[in-house]
Amino acid sequence: MTKKLPSITNKLPALIAGAGFVLLWQLVCSLGLVPAYMLPSPADVLRAFWFERVLLWENALITLKEAFIGLGLGVLLGLVFATVMDSVPVLRRAIYPILVLTQTVPTVAIAPLLVLWFGYGLTPKIILIVITTFFPVTVGLLDGFAAADPDAVNLLRSMGAGKWQIFRYIKFPGALSQFFSGLRIAAAYCVVGAVISEWLGGFGGLGVYMTRVKKAFAFDKMFAVIFLISAVSLGLMALVDLARRLCMPWQRVHENKEQ
Amino acid sequence: MGILEVRGVSKSFDGRPILDRIDLTLNQGELVCLLGVSGGGKSTLFNIISGLLTPDSGQVLLDGHDVTGCPGHVSYMLQKDLLLPYRTVQDNVILPLLLQGIPRSEALKTAHSLFDAFGLDGTQRLYPTQLSGGMRQRAALLRTYLFSRKVVLLDEPFSALDALTKSAMHRWYLDVMDRMPVSTLFITHDVDEAILLSDRICLLSGTPGRITHQISVPYPRPRPDDFKLSQGFLACKKQILSLL
Ligand SMILES: Nc1ncnc2c1ncn2[C@@H]1O[C@H](COP(=O)(O)OP(=O)(O)OP(=O)(O)O)[C@@H](O)[C@H]1O
Ligand SMILES: [Mg+2]
Numbered sequence: 001m002t003k004k005l006p007s008i009t010n011k012l013p014a015l016i017a018g019a020g021f022v023l024l025w026q027l028v029c030s031l032g033l034v035p036a037y038m039l040p041s042p043a044d045v046l047r048a049f050w051f052e053r054v055l056l057w058e059n060a061l062i063t064l065k066e067a068f069i070g071l072g073l074g075v076l077l078g079l080v081f082a083t084v085m086d087s088v089p090v091l092r093r094a095i096y097p098i099l100v101l102t103q104t105v106p107t108v109a110i111a112p113l114l115v116l117w118f119g120y121g122l123t124p125k126i127i128l129i130v131i132t133t134f135f136p137v138t139v140g141l142l143d144g145f146a147a148a149d150p151d152a153v154n155l156l157r158s159m160g161a162g163k164w165q166i167f168r169y170i171k172f173p174g175a176l177s178q179f180f181s182g183l184r185i186a187a188a189y190c191v192v193g194a195v196i197s198e199w200l201g202g203f204g205g206l207g208v209y210m211t212r213v214k215k216a217f218a219f220d221k222m223f224a225v226i227f228l229i230s231a232v233s234l235g236l237m238a239l240v241d242l243a244r245r246l247c248m249p250w251q252r253v254h255e256n257k258e259q
Numbered sequence: 260m261g262i263l264e265v266r267g268v269s270k271s272f273d274g275r276p277i278l279d280r281i282d283l284t285l286n287q288g289e290l291v292c293l294l295g296v297s298g299g300g301k302s303t304l305f306n307i308i309s310g311l312l313t314p315d316s317g318q319v320l321l322d323g324h325d326v327t328g329c330p331g332h333v334s335y336m337l338q339k340d341l342l343l344p345y346r347t348v349q350d351n352v353i354l355p356l357l358l359q360g361i362p363r364s365e366a367l368k369t370a371h372s373l374f375d376a377f378g379l380d381g382t383q384r385l386y387p388t389q390l391s392g393g394m395r396q397r398a399a400l401l402r403t404y405l406f407s408r409k410v411v412l413l414d415e416p417f418s419a420l421d422a423l424t425k426s427a428m429h430r431w432y433l434d435v436m437d438r439m440p441v442s443t444l445f446i447t448h449d450v451d452e453a454i455l456l457s458d459r460i461c462l463l464s465g466t467p468g469r470i471t472h473q474i475s476v477p478y479p480r481p482r483p484d485d486f487k488l489s490q491g492f493l494a495c496k497k498q499i500l501s502l503l
Contacts, residue, residue: 151337151339151341152341152343154337156354157311157330157331158309158330158337159309159331159335159337159354159406160330160331160332161331166285169343169357169358170343170352173345173346174342174345176345184262248345250344250345250346250347250386250388250488253385253388253389254386
């Protein structure tokens with residue numbers, strides 16, 4: 001119990017600042033400093049959120065479905081790529097620079113191309129999310145694999161361990177921390193990736209909803225959906241953190257020791 | 260013939276000779292110490308005996324079989340304890356059994372009775388960071404022991420410990436050796452430790468390293484607590500210091 005207290009006091013300034021910001025925003029709107037149709041007040045946004053709750057929920061489900069499929073495939077692909085690249089050094093040297101290069105191409109730039117190639121269905125959206133999530137996971141794993149202690153590898157070799165056993169007992173568990181750091185970034189990217197690809201065409205999802213309310217100049221709904229998207233991203237990141245805690249119970253022990 | 264025979268092993272790194280025609284025999288149940296200055300090639304010799312490195316020339320025979328350059332035959336505790344931080348103590352020590360394909364539950368059963376003998380009872384489910392230095396070392400020793408009881412190589416197993424813990428560990432290890440017949444080859448910089456623990460001391464010196472002298476310590480083990488103050492101990496120490 002006593003451990004919880006410092007974390008709350010640590011977050012207190014941020015909470016107060018956040019509340020102050022919302023208050024200020026409400027004040028600006030209530031005093032009519034900015035025309036109401038351009039900047040809805042927090043109360044307006046909340047109201048819009050409530051009225052649109054069913055629509056938002058339905059669209060959020062579509063976006064989440066795309067995000068999850070894309071993230072799952074991206075992570076799977078990342079695992080395969082990182083493992084293969086780590087065990088075949090030539091492949092690592094050949095592919096790694098290309099991977100980094102592909103990351104300089106912005107998502108927004110390839111999304112229209114994907115729509116032209118694959119239409120308005122699920123495929124272009126999944127592909128875009130896979131492309132964006134695959135990279136942080138692969139790089140995280142590769143760095144983790146490379147950081148394996150050569151002495152620990154030697155210890156296992158001295159016990160007669162083969163390549164696969166060294167991977168399973170040393171490299172993979174040693175890379176978990178970096179893997180989860182990569183996954184956290186990927187989780188944040190995947191929702192944004194889904195929304196961007198929905199902007200360019202689709203039959204549902206928060207991105208489609210967004211373009212619709214934009215055309216109607218419904219600023220309050222616009223704000224509502226923006227907040228929803230960041231909430232979903234935050235939620236996914238929290239989920240990754242939870243998974244990390246469950247998969248790496250020894251970290252909690254280390255944290256306690258440091259306090 | 261000894262259980263472990265090193266015959267004419269030489270090794271150089273990047274053209275720099277480190278070991279020169281090393282001959283070494285370890286007999287069944289014997290505790291032999293390799294004493295030498297830092298950087299003299301002691302760990303390199305262990306890496307060769309364990310099969311992690313292949314010598315430029317020479318052979319390593321275990322029970323008469325050539326195991327040169329083949330890892331997986333002798334127990335080797337490297338210079339660091341190398342307990343894996345993400346595995347509990349029990350999952351660390353059973354690692355050699357898991358690698359041999361023994362199911363976890365069975366491996367845990369095998370290890371269970373030894374936790375007490377190694378003074379580790381109650382630490383099974385802890386993580387290595389939760390252990391003291393002496394306990395970590397004992398856990399690493401238990402893992403080494405579980406791999407094979409035939410030949411054990413220990414690279415400075417006690418050097419990272421403070422003096423008090425160290426002498427407690429010495430007493431404890433001699434006691435273990437007494438109850439569990441293993442043949443041990445171990446490395447140290449510490450002359451006192453060498454005399455206290457071993458049946459025989461091999462001095463590795465010079466560049467490239469050679470075994471220049473072998474000194475036997477003809478006192479029965481386990482040795483009494485005041486052995487360090489005895490005439491025999493002091494005579495031995497004097498002899499070694501004059502040779503170093
Ligand atoms: N893989 C390697 N490649 C090149 N040089 C090496 C390698 N391993 C060891 N050496 C060199 O060989 C020499 C002997 O090293 P070694 O670790 O065997 O010494 P040591 O006697 O165990 O020393 P210490 O007591 O400090 O552990 C050192 O000069 C070291 O730099
Ligand atoms: Mg050494």
